[in-house]
Amino acid sequence: MAVQPAMPRSWRRETKPHKFCPGCGHGIALRVLGQAIDQLNIQDRMVFGCDIGCSLLAWDFFNVDTVQTHHGRTTPVIVGLKRARPELVCVAYMGDGGGYAIGAQHLVSAAMRNDRITVILINNTQYAMTGGQMAPTTLPGQKTETSPYGRDPDMTGHPTQGPEMVATITPESAYVARGTISRPKQLHKMVTRALENQIAGRGFSFVEILATCPTNWRTNAKNTWKFIEETMPTHFKVGELKVPEAFQAAAGGEGARADG
Amino acid sequence: MAVQPAMPRSWRRETKPHKFCPGCGHGIALRVLGQAIDQLNIQDRMVFGCDIGCSLLAWDFFNVDTVQTHHGRTTPVIVGLKRARPELVCVAYMGDGGGYAIGAQHLVSAAMRNDRITVILINNTQYAMTGGQMAPTTLPGQKTETSPYGRDPDMTGHPTQGPEMVATITPESAYVARGTISRPKQLHKMVTRALENQIAGRGFSFVEILATCPTNWRTNAKNTWKFIEETMPTHFKVGELKVPEAFQAAAGGEGARADG
Amino acid sequence: MADFEYQQKELKRGTFTLFPGLCKGCGLCIEKCPKKCLGWSETLGVYGMPAIEPINKEDCISCGVCSTVCPDCAILVERYGKEEKKKKEEH
Amino acid sequence: MADFEYQQKELKRGTFTLFPGLCKGCGLCIEKCPKKCLGWSETLGVYGMPAIEPINKEDCISCGVCSTVCPDCAILVERYGKEEKKKKEEH
Amino acid sequence: MSEKPITGEKRVFMTGNEVVAWAAVAAQAEIMYGYPITPQNEIMHYWTRLAPKFNKTFLQTEDELSAGFTTIGGVLAGKKTFTATAGPGTVLMQEPLAMAEMMRLPVVVVVMQRGGPSTATVIYSQQEVTLTTFGGNGEGFRIVYSTATHQDLFDYTIKAFNIAWKYRMPTFVLGDGYQAKMREPLTMYDPEERGVELVKPEPYVGLPGMPGEERPPGHYRNTYNTEEELNEVVNDHVKAYEQIQNELPEHDEFGTENADLVVVAHGVVARATKQAVEALRAEGLNIGYFRPITLRPMPDQALRAMADRTKKILVVESAQGQLARLLKESLYGKTVEIVPLFRPGVGVTPEEVMARSRELVA
């Protein structure tokens, strides 16, 4: 075999290049997820659910059983599936619009019930697929198609602190973190833990991922990095918010090191 | 005029006795609200929105413009109204099912946007109007029609900590409290503040009220009191969770005293 | 708007008024009375169940708790003013 | 499943492989290279935009950052093993 | 659990909601996901009581959207999953059902109609006919059984599971508040003992083997990038439905041969019309009775044949013409007069039907 790209085994090569735009953070997030799947060896007992929003472009992304659902409804589909077949490892993958706006009741309800699923939510500060409207995560002053003069927090609120909310409403056995595609190693640890926590039957596992959307941010590569590495973290604190004891015990002093 | 019952002026006497069951906590909650309306002198610039659930029985309760909406949808109706006419004082009155289950996306979104409305939510630990099903607030082990063997928190989660959640996602200018119909004076202060905070244009104002439902609890008067005064507070902490500075400044040392 | 019928009792420290047409017989007041002076009445309340009345009249301190916990505003407790109190005491 | 076409360069510390059929020309790698050794290539990527290539080949330290930030797995960086390193150095 | 919930034939007297719960158990349904709404609540109440005994799963979801989408999740997992709803819940349920239609998923939904529009009443109506037959966005294909008796509720709930899984289409049992809440006798049975084969559910995900290596991965979607792609899929569905369209229709009729009048009604109203027609026939009037059991597909052929041999049709419903609309579509091209007796949101009594029928044949 000739030299081949270093794609995770669980990626479906026939559908690559994938359908995301140039520079899209979804690609990195899904590489990290793919690596975690490989590492945990769960490709053949996984279900990947993607939402409407750019996440739907991943409907044939993995060599993993995949269901592309409705806008905001991936959480309930995956909850229904997981409860029917608890032996499967079930991931609900969605955008900030799907998770924090139209699907907020599903997210908070699944979190409060401590459903044993893994929710991965892509925070790109707006509705990407529909062309860049305001999202609950849009930053104060940020211009979008529906906040053309900049988001006014007095009228439309401050950016959603999703993981913070989820951490408040879940029990101790839940795992909650916020990662960023600009720190893939740290993100890898978070995604892995979010899967392990589900596999162990412990509880609801949630990772918000700060991700790039050069298309709707209308940024070149330089400003794309600047926005995700400098601007976004001033509103969204990256790190683990809730880590079940089991991890802390197992990891020992590793926590700090893995924070690559 | 002969001796007359001490109903608030804002109550509509023609529709009394009201439609709630014997011993229903809604009656006390609405008396407290009526008194606050009288005291703040806002009867003629108020809109009272009630949900589907037993709160709908209040559709003709007050001599106040009233809109009875859909299950879980009182929040958006009142948000739409308030934004259209900010000079009105707008109350969204709902049950724990309406607020924390089917309407959860509306509640968290209005809270995050810091909409200048007052939400009053009746926590009676179940779906009363439909005959006593489990609610997000049902206590662990509590028997309802859909948890006939007692609520199993492992499968269905722990009771929603609503005010705690709202407090996490609102800015400092929001008012958040949990009262109980068994302490009407304290409740009165909370409801009054929740209205004042709106009137001052400060922020989202939220009061959860622990309330009795002898019909679906299937309790006699003694056990009704016992459940609301002894059992419920072990899961739901009564008190103010978020008080904008303006109140603290104005009230001085009063905080403790008013806690009647 | 029709007035509500009422049953009034003059007690030691004040007047106790019940509006049977509002009383649903829930019993919350009976349980909450610190002096245990309320009980079931012969009169039927609005849903055809017995209404309440002060039975241990002597013990009532006109604290108003019963009326505060009544979800239906069926009880009115009015303490005598100084005037009335005096009058009572004089008798 | 067809193999991806590739352009391979042997650099100081390892092999640098680009798969033009995967490169969308986003430029994220160019910006992130700590040694600023990547630039636009004559080859067109999958969307008809220029792909990238190592231009300051000497500077590349085969750290792999570029491949880690590529959303499309278009870059493969392989460091030489001890054997290969030695061989290289001998030349 | 191998223990059979029902053995032999069993005469019982219960509410319609209880019947549905038992029928679901008899059909070997495994999961119910649902959200409370009157008048269907007791289906959940009975199901939750039966659940531990027969190893069934239940979750009360946060709303009907979730009830529908979790149900889809259960179906994808390969479990016989169902839900039940009514009124505004039926409105919300259209979102998940549209997805099930697009993806050809076998979802069973029991609808116990209540008054509409909006919250309206918690009691009764036949006003969810349009919604249940054609509720989604776009060309959805579904199957709708309208029941009239508790025996129907039992029989057709079992059938709904079989039909749904056989044809991979959302299938509805359309009852109403009266049926839900009333008690009457019926015979329960184990369908397999009666020789009815129960279609086994197939998992869509979580099959054995490494996806992409030992088997193709299941990649299920409801979104297409171009009009043409969608058109192709929809046309496939149209074709599939056309093929089964003739196997599905069911109806009940009598006395329609050269009738002066045929009374058409569905569901619980058909009971009143049947009673009325029988009484009128006993009086010697030449009046027939026709009840569509499937409302989608409608029994077109039988209806058209009936229309050819009758002088007039009286359509009776506890709604404002929702059945009449379906009828007119089925009967397009016929000229027989269709007379309405619409009582939106309230029950219809035999007396009313008799009075109106007498006027029409007088």
Next chain:
Amino acid sequence: MSEKPITGEKRVFMTGNEVVAWAAVAAQAEIMYGYPITPQNEIMHYWTRLAPKFNKTFLQTEDELSAGFTTIGGVLAGKKTFTATAGPGTVLMQEPLAMAEMMRLPVVVVVMQRGGPSTATVIYSQQEVTLTTFGGNGEGFRIVYSTATHQDLFDYTIKAFNIAWKYRMPTFVLGDGYQAKMREPLTMYDPEERGVELVKPEPYVGLPGMPGEERPPGHYRNTYNTEEELNEVVNDHVKAYEQIQNELPEHDEFGTENADLVVVAHGVVARATKQAVEALRAEGLNIGYFRPITLRPMPDQALRAMADRTKKILVVESAQGQLARLLKESLYGKTVEIVPLFRPGVGVTPEEVMARSRELVA
């Protein structure tokens, strides 16, 4: 704001979504509440850009349920409030609309149809006809205008506000993805300058005076305790609709007199059919054109008259018979053959219509 957004007649070239935003401004709409969905997004985009200039209000809500219910809130407050949606959003919008129907609230909704069922495509279809005309639970009464050109979009958006507030009923402008996204010329104008009176909105709440003392309180509900109460309310609505039913229908037709064939289509497809019919008539064929503009109520009288003088009808739609169903109801009792040309989810070209028409008159 007293500044007129449009003065005089103004020829412009823009997308349909932009037209709707301008028309809403011209109709003196004050508030838009909405949730993004392709292909209606740009209505919001333009509205938010116009908002500060003309002192308009906007909120992007958390979902379509909220968009519909906040819109109801705005209407209750006495403001001309509207929303816009499509596809799965149109499904969700039925819940608030059912409430508006029950309470007779004037709500204006612009629907830009996309492919269905489910998420399907973000582009185009005519598959939301059934949903838009009859989407709620129960007997809801509403008014639906189907537009074909940008001029229509402008004219009927303005009209929708007037009709909604005049009759206190939800009123729809039914467009589609093509109309939303395409650019063509139209003439914008200030309706009042043209002598069109703009109906003033009335507040339902927050009126002057102490409620219960100086005026009765506004007590608005959508729930009733008994079947009979509901029945009375629904019957009132039925009567109200019957009364206005003859004032509302609008249609467009030509060449239907003794035609060998009449091609019926609505919305953007009517453009292709018009083009086709004109071409065929130029060839000397005796073919007519009929376009219902109101889909609810349908132009029954005109349709029935047309059916009486034509030999055949060809119904053309980018859907699988949603218009045909409405037609059959309107034409019940007629025997003229109705031939389908259904292209669910994709556009229809004049060429297709011409080819099929030629076959039918050959």
Next chain:
Amino acid sequence: MAKLAKIMIAGEGGQGIQAVAEILAEAAYEEGKHVLYIPNFGVEQRGGVSVAFLQIGDEPIGSPKFEIADIIVALSERAVGRTRQYVGAPTVFVYDTMVATGKVELPTGAAKVLAIPGVETAKKELHPRVFNVMIMGAVIEATKVVSPENAKKAIEKRLGYKFEQDPKLRELNYRAIERGMELVGEVLRGGQG
């Protein structure tokens, strides 16, 4: 149509109306009759009048509700108001003497209108708790749709577990049935119809 008894019982929420109808329905079902029972219900859990529609006959029963009842038992003022529309030529209308006939208009045009001192009798002679069982007796006597024996069996089935603990309760219930039958018997014989 074959013999079909259309029965309606109406009262306040607390009066146990639906239990009566359910037990009667159960008894008739056990007798092999065709039975259809449906309670009314609305959004209010307790506020409204509670009404039971019960039909018992020899053939399958059609519509669950009916226009004209054969017998109506109305146990409160509001119940009288609520049931009036179901009164027709064949109707036997029974109401409790406690109903303040001054406040509410009694139906006209019924076959018979009978007042029975149900509430009073239950309170004085038996126990308020078995008021509804007494009413059941009254319905049995007025309609003859089930035998008193089967009614007792149905009660046994429902309350047997309580009777085990307190056999006096059984007796009280049985006496209530009988007393209810007598009440109707008395007024029927001396009826004011």
Next chain:
Amino acid sequence: MAKLAKIMIAGEGGQGIQAVAEILAEAAYEEGKHVLYIPNFGVEQRGGVSVAFLQIGDEPIGSPKFEIADIIVALSERAVGRTRQYVGAPTVFVYDTMVATGKVELPTGAAKVLAIPGVETAKKELHPRVFNVMIMGAVIEATKVVSPENAKKAIEKRLGYKFEQDPKLRELNYRAIERGMELVGEVLRGGQG
């Protein structure tokens, strides 16, 4: 039907296809023509081929999409694949010489199939940035639906603010139009149709 030009331009997301169509549409509209322009779009923001449907005529325009185009300009391999179904007897099919004709089948049955060295010319003689404006020139020459002057005016309207800052840009754009016209003129004269 009166004279109506059905134009289709297709390319990769970054090639600026929709801007060309919009400017042409604007120019034709300003000339008083009837114009209808609609872009294709799908769920992918960047992935798919970008296609513009443009109709320009003397009478109101019917359907926004059409079956057979009068002229098709396809600027990438995928664009050739995507537009093939719109080729008919009257179609002039123009493609860029960069398209690897080995990888993709060119349409058959068109009136003419022309290759123009657009990408190359833009890169070598002008600037890659004005590639799409050059294509606009090609379309103008092939269809004659608008005059080059009006096209320039439309560009001016759209990019005027940029030209103010950098007048050279204006010239570059104008030259691009002209060069595009020439390219088509050349192949049309020497055409391989």
